[in-house]
Amino acid sequence: MRIALDAMGGDFAPEAIVKGALLATEQLDSNFEILLIGKEDVIKSLLLEYGYTGSGIKVINATQVIEMGEHPTKALTQKPDSSIAVGYGMLKAQKADAFCSAGNTGAMLVGAMFSVKAIEGIMRPSIAGLVPKLKGGFGLILDVGANADCKPDVLEQFGEIGYVYAKHVLEIDNPKVGLMNLGEEEGKGTVNTQAAYQRLKANQKINFIGNIEGRDLFNDKADVIVCDGYTGNIILKMAESIYDILNEKSMHDPFFDRFNYEAEGGSPILGINGNAIIGHGVSSPVAICNMVLQAQKMVASDFPEHLKNHFAEE
Amino acid sequence: MRIALDAMGGDFAPEAIVKGALLATEQLDSNFEILLIGKEDVIKSLLLEYGYTGSGIKVINATQVIEMGEHPTKALTQKPDSSIAVGYGMLKAQKADAFCSAGNTGAMLVGAMFSVKAIEGIMRPSIAGLVPKLKGGFGLILDVGANADCKPDVLEQFGEIGYVYAKHVLEIDNPKVGLMNLGEEEGKGTVNTQAAYQRLKANQKINFIGNIEGRDLFNDKADVIVCDGYTGNIILKMAESIYDILNEKSMHDPFFDRFNYEAEGGSPILGINGNAIIGHGVSSPVAICNMVLQAQKMVASDFPEHLKNHFAEE
Numbered sequence: 116m117r118i119a120l121d122a123m124g125g126d127f128a129p130e131a132i133v134k135g136a137l138l139a140t141e142q143l144d145s146n147f148e149i150l151l152i153g154k155e156d157v158i159k160s161l162l163l164e165y166g167y168t169g170s171g172i173k174v175i176n177a178t179q180v181i182e183m184g185e186h187p188t189k190a191l192t193q194k195p196d197s198s199i200a201v202g203y204g205m206l207k208a209q210k211a212d213a214f215c216s217a218g219n220t221g222a223m224l225v226g227a228m229f230s231v232k233a234i235e236g237i238m239r240p241s242i243a244g245l246v247p248k249l250k251g252g253f254g255l256i257l258d259v260g261a262n263a264d265c266k267p268d269v270l271e272q273f274g275e276i277g278y279v280y281a282k283h284v285l286e287i288d289n290p291k292v293g294l295m296n297l298g299e300e301e302g303k304g305t306v307n308t309q310a311a312y313q314r315l316k317a318n319q320k321i322n323f324i325g326n327i328e329g330r331d332l333f334n335d336k337a338d339v340i341v342c343d344g345y346t347g348n349i350i351l352k353m354a355e356s357i358y359d360i361l362n363e364k365s366m367h368d369p370f371f372d373r374f375n376y377e378a379e380g381g382s383p384i385l386g387i388n389g390n391a392i393i394g395h396g397v398s399s400p401v402a403i404c405n406m407v408l409q410a411q412k413m414v415a416s417d418f419p420e421h422l423k424n425h426f427a428e429e
Numbered sequence: 430m431r432i433a434l435d436a437m438g439g440d441f442a443p444e445a446i447v448k449g450a451l452l453a454t455e456q457l458d459s460n461f462e463i464l465l466i467g468k469e470d471v472i473k474s475l476l477l478e479y480g481y482t483g484s485g486i487k488v489i490n491a492t493q494v495i496e497m498g499e500h501p502t503k504a505l506t507q508k509p510d511s512s513i514a515v516g517y518g519m520l521k522a523q524k525a526d527a528f529c530s531a532g533n534t535g536a537m538l539v540g541a542m543f544s545v546k547a548i549e550g551i552m553r554p555s556i557a558g559l560v561p562k563l564k565g566g567f568g569l570i571l572d573v574g575a576n577a578d579c580k581p582d583v584l585e586q587f588g589e590i591g592y593v594y595a596k597h598v599l600e601i602d603n604p605k606v607g608l609m610n611l612g613e614e615e616g617k618g619t620v621n622t623q624a625a626y627q628r629l630k631a632n633q634k635i636n637f638i639g640n641i642e643g644r645d646l647f648n649d650k651a652d653v654i655v656c657d658g659y660t661g662n663i664i665l666k667m668a669e670s671i672y673d674i675l676n677e678k679s680m681h682d683p684f685f686d687r688f689n690y691e692a693e694g695g696s697p698i699l700g701i702n703g704n705a706i707i708g709h710g711v712s713s714p715v716a717i718c719n720m721v722l723q724a725q726k727m728v729a730s731d732f733p734e735h736l737k738n739h740f741a742e743e
Contacts, residue, residue: 249674260611263611263617263618263619263620263622264619264620295663296659297574297577297658297659297662297663298662303577304577304659305577305578305657305659306577306578308577308659328662328663328666329662329663329664329665329666329667329668329669329670330666330667330669330670330673331670332667332670333670333674334670343619344611345610345611345618345619345622345660346659346660346663348611348612348642348643349609349611349642349643349660349663349664350643350663350667351643352642352643352644353643353644353646353664353667353668354643354667355643355644356643356644356645356646356647356648357671359644360563360647360684364682364684366680366682368678368680370674370678
């Protein structure tokens with residue numbers, strides 16, 4: 116298994132990324148390779164500096180870097196030798212089984228659409244967030260920012276995408292799919308969520324349990340939470356801020372500690388022909404390491420293949 | 430000052446409401462009267478049972494009760510002698526300066542529109558939530574559930590309504606108005622929030638500071654947070670659940686303790702010709718007491734008059 120990792124993406128790149136790759140090699144067996152993509156001389160000198168002598172890390176040269184503030188589409192067109200463009204090129208050519216980056220989110224999303232592309236039948240790939248559950252484990256919320264506005268049919272597909280992910284990657288048996296709403300009753304919500312409710316209810320391929328509310332994020336009601344990217348993004352960032360405040364107040368607890376973005380290391384892009392994960396801009400070495408481990412799980416589960424089969428059956 | 434209180438509304442009515450009224454009388458001076466509305470014999474026997482002998486509480490008979498699950502418009506039409514209908518009747522007739530209820534939220538909202546009505550120029554009255562701030566005090570988020578879908582012009586008005594409330598009731602000097610969004614940059618968001626941004630930016634009567642994100646709810650960036658009722662409802666319930674989880678884990682802290690709905694006791698309806706507050710269905714005596722104290726502050730600030738003046742100037 117080969118996991119490509121953008122060495123140049125993130126506020127603390129390349130140092131934090133290279134350190135994270137080193138942490139990951141300690142937990143991966145000898146069948147794994149981490150492909151560190153970026154400026155070869157810089158990466159190699161860091162590996163030397165950190166005393167790396169193993170064989171699990173390969174360096175792939177990419178001479179350009181897409182900065183955090185750049186316009187995704189323009190940047191990808193103008194920088195064909197950027198670490199993100201090269202990473203997706205390898206994913207598309209099946210020279211890598213997954214691609215992870217803590218760099219420009221928009222470029223990661225656009226790069227996926229340009230290279231491996233959306234799975235046939237999927238209207239809008241989505242970025243999913245992992246939500247810690249009180250009973251242990253994680254649930255999934257999607258979308259968390261790729262699609263601000265979502266029509267009812269897109270929300271319905273998020274339910275299906277999340278169901279397949281929860282089943283095969285999170286290994287939850289017949290995962291419960293809930294629609295984030297302002298009340299539990301069927302008629303509640305916006306025009307869009309009301310229509311999405313009816314579509315999800317009629318969908319025989321998933322286990323739709325109805326509306327859930329803001330208070331149900333962490334409980335056992337739903338394993339997969341469906342919402343538009345505007346709502347999911349606000350929820351995710353609010354949860355992050357709660358963690359930060361608790362941390363500042365030195366209030367520690369095993370449940371709330373899992374709010375830390377470092378715990379899972381990144382948000383997967385779901386609905387594309389490949390495995391890609393977007394890390395937080397501020398990613399630390401621990402976060403990078405956990406993003407690589409998350410990618411390993413996605414690859415091992417053969418998630419995109421399951422998703423293709425799901426949508427091919429329609 | 431006369432504050433009308435629905436004795437029959439809420440999961441623990443009438444006992445919790447009567448007890449809450451008693452708590453409030455201990456904190457109000459002799460110029461205040463609490464008008465307890467509901468089944469006279471029931472309320473009077475409770476007052477007797479609790480040993481009340483003062484003169485600050487008056488009982489107003491209302492023979493009917495609107496239950497939590499009833500359809501608001503139907504219930505108000507079919508139950509003209511319900512505590513909610515009678516309460517709004519008194520507010521309209523200026524026999525009460527404020528009306529508070531922990532009963533049927535929809536009936537409280539529809540009752541306001543039927544009786545005292547929206548202030549001229551205001552398209553959609555809103556329910557506002559009070560958000561504890563890390564630096565102390567509270568900010569305001571609106572809407573939190575009255576209007577699931579909101580057009581850009583409605584969101585703009587929420588900014589104005591919140592600005593006037595924060596200035597006159599929360600007594601914040603030139604309050605900062607922020608638009609809840611998925612990124613800080615001007616072009617971010619849904620079609621609706623993008624359009625609302627431009628309207629808020631062009632509005633000279635408020636202090637618009639731009640987009641804020643889910644992580645900014647509790648910090649100092651904005652005193653007034655504008656969003657549609659779908660989003661605000663999810664945010665508010667998520668905050669409530671965080672409080673509940675911390676509480677269950679016995680993790681106490683002065684900041685997080687203010688997440689407790691009891692701290693302010695209710696959410697005001699803003700944009701109507703009068704002062705009305707909706708309490709939580711599970712309201713305890715402490716919550717009821719604090720709702721009455723919140724109503725006192727609203728009345729003292731002459732909030733609806735300020736709002737009328739604000740919109741009359743247009």
